Amino acid sequence: MSFGPLVITAAICGAEVTRDDTPHLPITPEELALEACACRDAGAAIVHLHVRDPEGRPTQDGAIFEDVAARIRARSDIIIQASTGGAVGMTPEERLDSLRCGPEMATLTCGTVNFGDGVFVNDWPLIKLFAARMSAQGVRPELEIFDAGHLATAARLAREGLVTGPLHYDFVLGIPGALPASVANLAWLAGMLPRGATWSVAGMGRDELPLAMAAIAMGGHVRVGFEDNIYYHKGRLAVSNAELVARVVRIAEELQRAPATPDEARALLGIGGPFRREAG
Ligand code: KMH
Ligand code: ZN
Numbered sequence: 001m002s003f004g005p006l007v008i009t010a011a012i013c014g015a016e017v018t019r020d021d022t023p024h025l026p027i028t029p030e031e032l033a034l035e036a037c038a039c040r041d042a043g044a045a046i047v048h049l050h051v052r053d054p055e056g057r058p059t060q061d062g063a064i065f066e067d068v069a070a071r072i073r074a075r076s077d078i079i080i081q082a083s084t085g086g087a088v089g090m091t092p093e094e095r096l097d098s099l100r101c102g103p104e105m106a107t108l109t110c111g112t113v114n115f116g117d118g119v120f121v122n123d124w125p126l127i128k129l130f131a132a133r134m135s136a137q138g139v140r141p142e143l144e145i146f147d148a149g150h151l152a153t154a155a156r157l158a159r160e161g162l163v164t165g166p167l168h169y170d171f172v173l174g175i176p177g178a179l180p181a182s183v184a185n186l187a188w189l190a191g192m193l194p195r196g197a198t199w200s201v202a203g204m205g206r207d208e209l210p211l212a213m214a215a216i217a218m219g220g221h222v223r224v225g226f227e228d229n230i231y232y233h234k235g236r237l238a239v240s241n242a243e244l245v246a247r248v249v250r251i252a253e254e255l256q257r258a259p260a261t262p263d264e265a266r267a268l269l270g271i272g273g274p275f276r277r278e279a280g
Helices: 029-042 062-073 092-101 124-137 150-159 183-191 205-218 241-254 262-269
Strands: 008-011 046-049 079-082 105-109 113-115 118-120 140-145 168-173 198-203 221-224 231-233
Touching: 008 029, 008 198, 008 241, 029 046, 029 062, 029 241, 046 062, 062 079, 062 092, 079 092, 079 262, 092 124, 105 124, 124 140, 124 150, 140 150, 168 183, 183 198, 183 205, 198 205, 205 221, 205 241, 221 241, 231 241
Parallel strands: 008 046, 008 221, 046 079, 079 105, 105 140, 140 168, 168 198, 198 221
Antiparallel strands: 113 118
Protein backbone atom coordinates (compact mmCIF):
# COMPACT_ATOMS: atom_id res chain seq x y z
CA MET A 1 0.00 0.00 0.00
CA SER A 2 1.20 3.48 -0.72
CA PHE A 3 -0.75 6.67 -0.41
CA GLY A 4 -0.09 10.27 -1.39
CA PRO A 5 0.36 13.33 0.77
CA LEU A 6 -1.65 13.71 3.96
CA VAL A 7 -4.03 16.66 4.21
CA ILE A 8 -4.04 17.89 7.79
CA THR A 9 -6.82 20.17 8.99
CA ALA A 10 -6.31 22.23 12.13
CA ALA A 11 -9.54 22.90 14.02
CA ILE A 12 -8.01 25.56 16.21
CA CYS A 13 -10.84 26.96 18.31
CA GLY A 14 -14.33 25.48 17.84
CA ALA A 15 -17.39 26.82 19.58
CA GLU A 16 -17.51 24.88 22.81
CA VAL A 17 -14.00 24.98 24.34
CA THR A 18 -13.29 27.80 26.80
CA ARG A 19 -10.24 29.44 28.33
CA ASP A 20 -11.22 27.67 31.56
CA ASP A 21 -10.72 24.36 29.73
CA THR A 22 -7.34 25.41 28.36
CA PRO A 23 -5.46 28.69 28.73
CA HIS A 24 -3.90 28.04 25.30
CA LEU A 25 -7.14 28.55 23.34
CA PRO A 26 -6.81 31.26 20.64
CA ILE A 27 -9.77 33.62 20.75
CA THR A 28 -9.03 37.10 19.39
CA PRO A 29 -8.69 37.67 15.62
CA GLU A 30 -4.93 38.12 15.96
CA GLU A 31 -4.54 35.02 18.14
CA LEU A 32 -6.60 32.97 15.69
CA ALA A 33 -4.56 34.21 12.72
CA LEU A 34 -1.23 33.52 14.42
CA GLU A 35 -2.41 30.06 15.43
CA ALA A 36 -3.52 29.28 11.86
CA CYS A 37 -0.10 30.36 10.54
CA ALA A 38 1.73 28.29 13.17
CA CYS A 39 -0.34 25.26 12.19
CA ARG A 40 0.54 25.86 8.52
CA ASP A 41 4.22 26.01 9.46
CA ALA A 42 3.81 22.74 11.38
CA GLY A 43 2.23 20.98 8.38
CA ALA A 44 -1.49 21.79 8.23
CA ALA A 45 -3.01 22.59 4.83
CA ILE A 46 -6.46 23.65 6.05
CA VAL A 47 -7.66 25.69 9.00
CA HIS A 48 -11.20 24.87 10.13
CA LEU A 49 -12.30 28.22 11.42
CA HIS A 50 -14.69 29.30 14.15
CA VAL A 51 -14.45 32.77 15.66
CA ARG A 52 -15.36 34.40 18.97
CA ASP A 53 -16.85 37.75 19.92
CA PRO A 54 -14.87 40.18 22.14
CA GLU A 55 -16.27 38.40 25.22
CA GLY A 56 -14.96 35.06 23.95
CA ARG A 57 -18.38 33.68 23.04
CA PRO A 58 -18.88 31.75 19.78
CA THR A 59 -20.26 33.86 16.96
CA GLN A 60 -20.77 33.45 13.22
CA ASP A 61 -20.51 37.22 12.67
CA GLY A 62 -19.24 37.59 9.10
CA ALA A 63 -17.33 40.76 9.97
CA ILE A 64 -15.22 38.91 12.52
CA PHE A 65 -14.66 36.05 10.06
CA GLU A 66 -13.56 38.65 7.47
CA ASP A 67 -11.14 40.20 9.95
CA VAL A 68 -9.58 36.84 10.86
CA ALA A 69 -9.46 35.67 7.22
CA ALA A 70 -7.72 38.88 6.11
CA ARG A 71 -5.11 38.49 8.85
CA ILE A 72 -4.48 34.88 7.80
CA ARG A 73 -4.34 35.61 4.05
CA ALA A 74 -1.85 38.43 4.56
CA ARG A 75 0.61 35.94 6.05
CA SER A 76 -0.23 32.44 4.87
CA ASP A 77 -1.47 30.32 1.98
CA ILE A 78 -3.38 27.96 4.29
CA ILE A 79 -6.86 27.00 3.02
CA ILE A 80 -9.59 28.65 5.07
CA GLN A 81 -12.51 26.36 5.79
CA ALA A 82 -15.28 28.35 7.45
CA SER A 83 -17.56 26.60 9.89
CA THR A 84 -21.23 26.83 9.01
CA GLY A 85 -22.00 24.71 12.05
CA GLY A 86 -21.40 27.49 14.52
CA ALA A 87 -22.81 26.53 17.90
CA VAL A 88 -25.92 24.60 18.94
CA GLY A 89 -28.98 26.88 18.88
CA MET A 90 -27.85 29.33 16.19
CA THR A 91 -30.27 30.05 13.33
CA PRO A 92 -29.47 28.96 9.76
CA GLU A 93 -28.92 32.55 8.54
CA GLU A 94 -26.73 33.29 11.54
CA ARG A 95 -24.62 30.23 10.76
CA LEU A 96 -24.28 31.16 7.08
CA ASP A 97 -22.87 34.59 7.87
CA SER A 98 -19.38 33.06 8.10
CA LEU A 99 -19.42 32.69 4.29
CA ARG A 100 -19.02 36.47 4.05
CA CYS A 101 -15.27 35.98 4.49
CA GLY A 102 -15.05 34.29 1.06
CA PRO A 103 -13.60 30.97 2.23
CA GLU A 104 -12.33 28.36 -0.22
CA MET A 105 -14.09 25.65 1.79
CA ALA A 106 -16.90 25.41 4.32
CA THR A 107 -18.47 22.66 6.37
CA LEU A 108 -21.82 21.18 5.36
CA THR A 109 -23.26 18.98 8.10
CA CYS A 110 -25.40 16.20 6.66
CA GLY A 111 -28.01 15.73 9.36
CA THR A 112 -29.39 16.51 12.78
CA VAL A 113 -27.54 14.92 15.66
CA ASN A 114 -27.51 14.79 19.43
CA PHE A 115 -24.62 16.95 20.61
CA GLY A 116 -23.92 16.45 24.29
CA ASP A 117 -26.91 17.87 26.15
CA GLY A 118 -28.17 19.68 23.05
CA VAL A 119 -29.34 18.94 19.54
CA PHE A 120 -27.39 20.18 16.52
CA VAL A 121 -30.19 20.82 14.04
CA ASN A 122 -29.53 20.21 10.36
CA ASP A 123 -32.79 19.32 8.66
CA TRP A 124 -33.09 18.71 4.92
CA PRO A 125 -34.30 22.25 4.03
CA LEU A 126 -31.34 23.72 5.94
CA ILE A 127 -28.88 21.36 4.27
CA LYS A 128 -30.24 22.24 0.81
CA LEU A 129 -30.02 25.95 1.59
CA PHE A 130 -26.43 25.66 2.80
CA ALA A 131 -25.41 23.60 -0.25
CA ALA A 132 -27.02 26.14 -2.60
CA ARG A 133 -25.28 29.09 -0.92
CA MET A 134 -21.91 27.35 -1.11
CA SER A 135 -22.44 26.41 -4.73
CA ALA A 136 -23.47 29.98 -5.65
CA GLN A 137 -20.35 31.32 -3.93
CA GLY A 138 -17.98 28.72 -5.38
CA VAL A 139 -17.17 27.36 -1.92
CA ARG A 140 -16.06 23.72 -1.74
CA PRO A 141 -18.16 21.88 0.84
CA GLU A 142 -16.70 19.40 3.28
CA LEU A 143 -19.50 16.95 4.10
CA GLU A 144 -19.58 16.52 7.87
CA ILE A 145 -20.69 13.04 8.95
CA PHE A 146 -21.48 12.80 12.67
CA ASP A 147 -23.67 9.72 12.41
CA ALA A 148 -24.14 6.80 10.03
CA GLY A 149 -27.39 8.06 8.53
CA HIS A 150 -25.70 11.26 7.43
CA LEU A 151 -24.13 9.27 4.60
CA ALA A 152 -27.57 8.77 3.05
CA THR A 153 -28.18 12.51 3.10
CA ALA A 154 -24.77 13.17 1.54
CA ALA A 155 -25.67 10.70 -1.22
CA ARG A 156 -29.00 12.49 -1.73
CA LEU A 157 -27.18 15.83 -2.08
CA ALA A 158 -25.02 14.32 -4.83
CA ARG A 159 -27.98 12.58 -6.51
CA GLU A 160 -29.94 15.83 -6.67
CA GLY A 161 -26.94 17.74 -8.03
CA LEU A 162 -26.68 19.97 -4.95
CA VAL A 163 -23.04 19.03 -4.49
CA THR A 164 -20.87 18.13 -7.46
CA GLY A 165 -17.39 16.90 -8.31
CA PRO A 166 -15.32 14.53 -6.21
CA LEU A 167 -16.89 14.63 -2.77
CA HIS A 168 -14.87 15.30 0.37
CA TYR A 169 -16.11 14.00 3.70
CA ASP A 170 -15.09 14.51 7.31
CA PHE A 171 -16.09 11.85 9.85
CA VAL A 172 -16.60 13.51 13.23
CA LEU A 173 -16.53 10.60 15.66
CA GLY A 174 -17.05 10.52 19.39
CA ILE A 175 -19.49 13.38 20.03
CA PRO A 176 -21.61 12.27 23.01
CA GLY A 177 -24.92 11.14 21.51
CA ALA A 178 -23.51 10.56 18.02
CA LEU A 179 -21.48 7.79 16.38
CA PRO A 180 -18.76 6.57 18.77
CA ALA A 181 -15.10 6.85 17.83
CA SER A 182 -13.73 3.46 16.84
CA VAL A 183 -11.57 2.09 14.07
CA ALA A 184 -14.39 -0.31 13.17
CA ASN A 185 -16.82 2.59 12.66
CA LEU A 186 -14.22 4.51 10.67
CA ALA A 187 -13.52 1.54 8.40
CA TRP A 188 -17.24 1.00 7.80
CA LEU A 189 -17.81 4.68 6.95
CA ALA A 190 -14.83 4.86 4.62
CA GLY A 191 -16.00 1.70 2.86
CA MET A 192 -19.41 3.26 2.16
CA LEU A 193 -18.10 6.26 0.20
CA PRO A 194 -18.58 6.69 -3.54
CA ARG A 195 -15.67 6.14 -5.90
CA GLY A 196 -13.26 9.07 -6.06
CA ALA A 197 -14.30 10.51 -2.70
CA THR A 198 -11.73 11.75 -0.21
CA TRP A 199 -12.17 11.79 3.56
CA SER A 200 -10.68 12.88 6.83
CA VAL A 201 -11.41 11.95 10.41
CA ALA A 202 -11.82 14.07 13.53
CA GLY A 203 -11.79 11.94 16.67
CA MET A 204 -12.91 13.56 19.90
CA GLY A 205 -10.73 13.77 22.99
CA ARG A 206 -8.48 10.79 23.63
CA ASP A 207 -9.72 9.19 20.38
CA GLU A 208 -8.19 11.92 18.23
CA LEU A 209 -4.75 10.34 17.96
CA PRO A 210 -5.66 6.66 17.41
CA LEU A 211 -8.17 7.60 14.72
CA ALA A 212 -5.62 9.90 13.08
CA MET A 213 -3.17 7.00 13.00
CA ALA A 214 -5.80 4.72 11.49
CA ALA A 215 -6.63 7.31 8.81
CA ILE A 216 -2.96 7.72 7.91
CA ALA A 217 -2.68 3.94 7.45
CA MET A 218 -5.96 3.74 5.49
CA GLY A 219 -5.21 6.49 2.96
CA GLY A 220 -7.53 9.04 4.56
CA HIS A 221 -6.76 12.49 5.91
CA VAL A 222 -6.69 13.92 9.43
CA ARG A 223 -8.19 16.72 11.50
CA VAL A 224 -6.74 17.66 14.87
CA GLY A 225 -7.01 20.67 17.13
CA PHE A 226 -8.53 22.18 20.24
CA GLU A 227 -12.07 22.04 18.83
CA ASP A 228 -11.84 18.25 19.21
CA ASN A 229 -9.14 17.65 21.80
CA ILE A 230 -7.14 19.88 24.13
CA TYR A 231 -4.72 17.26 25.50
CA TYR A 232 -1.35 16.14 24.21
CA HIS A 233 -1.70 13.09 26.40
CA LYS A 234 -3.56 12.20 29.57
CA GLY A 235 -3.09 14.93 32.16
CA ARG A 236 -1.01 17.21 29.92
CA LEU A 237 -2.67 19.95 27.92
CA ALA A 238 -1.34 20.60 24.44
CA VAL A 239 0.44 23.95 24.49
CA SER A 240 -0.81 24.86 21.02
CA ASN A 241 -2.73 23.48 18.08
CA ALA A 242 0.56 23.39 16.19
CA GLU A 243 1.91 20.88 18.72
CA LEU A 244 -0.93 18.51 17.81
CA VAL A 245 -0.32 19.06 14.08
CA ALA A 246 3.42 18.43 14.46
CA ARG A 247 2.79 15.09 16.18
CA VAL A 248 0.63 13.91 13.27
CA VAL A 249 3.33 15.01 10.82
CA ARG A 250 5.96 12.95 12.66
CA ILE A 251 3.80 9.83 12.71
CA ALA A 252 2.75 10.23 9.07
CA GLU A 253 6.32 10.63 7.93
CA GLU A 254 7.10 7.20 9.35
CA LEU A 255 4.42 5.87 7.00
CA GLN A 256 5.87 7.91 4.14
CA ARG A 257 2.96 10.31 3.96
CA ALA A 258 4.36 13.79 3.79
CA PRO A 259 2.05 16.61 4.85
CA ALA A 260 0.26 18.11 1.84
CA THR A 261 1.00 21.76 1.22
CA PRO A 262 -2.10 23.93 0.82
CA ASP A 263 -1.63 23.92 -2.97
CA GLU A 264 -1.29 20.13 -2.98
CA ALA A 265 -4.46 19.94 -0.91
CA ARG A 266 -6.23 22.28 -3.36
CA ALA A 267 -5.33 19.93 -6.20
CA LEU A 268 -6.32 16.82 -4.23
CA LEU A 269 -9.66 18.25 -3.11
CA GLY A 270 -10.56 20.03 -6.35
CA ILE A 271 -10.39 23.55 -5.00
CA GLY A 272 -9.84 26.44 -7.45
CA GLY A 273 -6.30 27.35 -8.48
CA PRO A 274 -3.09 27.88 -6.49
CA PHE A 275 -3.04 30.46 -3.72
CA ARG A 276 -2.31 34.02 -4.81
CA ARG A 277 -1.77 36.68 -2.19
CA GLU A 278 -3.95 39.71 -2.80
CA ALA A 279 -1.99 42.76 -3.90
CA GLY A 280 -1.74 45.69 -1.56
N1 KMH B 1 -20.02 23.38 17.13
C1 KMH B 1 -20.81 22.32 16.63
C2 KMH B 1 -22.22 22.42 17.14
C3 KMH B 1 -18.92 22.73 12.07
O1 KMH B 1 -18.01 23.45 12.41
O2 KMH B 1 -19.39 22.73 10.92
C4 KMH B 1 -20.83 22.27 15.14
C5 KMH B 1 -19.54 22.27 14.45
C6 KMH B 1 -19.57 21.79 13.04
O3 KMH B 1 -18.51 22.65 14.95
ZN1 ZN C 1 -16.41 23.17 13.80
